[in-house]
Amino acid sequence: xxxxxxxxxxxxxxxxxxxxxxxxxxxxxxxxxxxxxxxxxxxxxxxxxxxxxxxxxxxxxxxxxxxxxxxxxxxxxxxxxxxxxxxxxxxxxxxxxxxxxxxxxxxxxxxxxxxxxxxxxxxxxxxxxxxxxxxxxxxxxxxxxxxxxxxxxxxxxxxxxxxxxxxxxxxxxxxxxxxxxxxxxxxxxxxxxxxxxxxxxxxxxxxxxxxxxxxxxxxxxxxxxxxxxxxxxxxxxxxxxxxxxxxxxxxxxxxxxxxxxxxxxxxxxxxxxxxxxxxxxxxxxxxxxxxxxxxxxxxxxxxxxxxxxxxxx
Numbered sequence: 001x002x003x004x005x006x007x008x009x010x011x012x013x014x015x016x017x018x019x020x021x022x023x024x025x026x027x028x029x030x031x032x033x034x035x036x037x038x039x040x041x042x043x044x045x046x047x048x049x050x051x052x053x054x055x056x057x058x059x060x061x062x063x064x065x066x067x068x069x070x071x072x073x074x075x076x077x078x079x080x081x082x083x084x085x086x087x088x089x090x091x092x093x094x095x096x097x098x099x100x101x102x103x104x105x106x107x108x109x110x111x112x113x114x115x116x117x118x119x120x121x122x123x124x125x126x127x128x129x130x131x132x133x134x135x136x137x138x139x140x141x142x143x144x145x146x147x148x149x150x151x152x153x154x155x156x157x158x159x160x161x162x163x164x165x166x167x168x169x170x171x172x173x174x175x176x177x178x179x180x181x182x183x184x185x186x187x188x189x190x191x192x193x194x195x196x197x198x199x200x201x202x203x204x205x206x207x208x209x210x211x212x213x214x215x216x217x218x219x220x221x222x223x224x225x226x227x228x229x230x231x232x233x234x235x236x237x238x239x240x241x242x243x244x245x246x247x248x249x250x251x252x253x254x255x256x257x258x259x260x261x262x263x264x265x266x267x268x269x270x271x272x273x274x275x276x277x278x279x280x281x282x283x284x285x286x287x288x289x290x291x292x293x294x295x296x297x298x299x300x301x302x303x304x305x306x307x308x309x310x311x312x313x
Contacts, residue, residue, distance in 0.1 A: 012039025014274030014287030015108030021295025038062025111238035120204030128211025149235035
């Protein structure tokens, strides 16, 4: 079992910042992720609300952050974390490819796309149903698509798709959007984007090969209908990726990890960062802020352990 001072679970913006701060404090650090570093930034075309950049491509920012996070010796490895064992002065992080030990653990596992849970959604995954316009939008050039959702992601991706497809129909279950006003204004001004209000998608329709549209129901009048489309892009929220940590007693009833303002959980030596936390705003900037705090707090925690061990001798 390889030992580190700090193990960071997840290499999104929060995890990479935590690794940067901890390694810069001369701690040995391992970042573990089941995918490529950068997390959801890799699925974002243009990021316009990160300080220092008027606009930056998500994958480019991810690469720059990764280069910064490893410049002081932090390591990166692929691994799917299955659980954390708390042994007081050290933690054992168990993965599908072996176990690691550390004095402190930063959980930055993020969240994943929430599904509608309607007939046809799973059946047509990869055949017209998508959760990433940047990944799949090019497949629908000059075709009509449906976007489901009314938050920032739904509207931002609708704007992105409008530059590729012939028409975007945004299905919103409320009578207004939840997205930031500046994004709303852009979408309302785009003649390729049409909104359908107070409506739920009840089924993804298709033939034997691909998506052909969606079935809908107005949640005020009960009126049903169909919208023809070649693709369906779903943005209805996120779910915390915390199944591996539920036994630690650090999550709320929805699975989000609870922390104090120092990113500390109920288990000493285990901290949480970014989208996986119980909080109101989940953005790159907030994840980076969390990471800086957690990396420094991990250093302080380990220093306290050393002081206690020295005084006990």
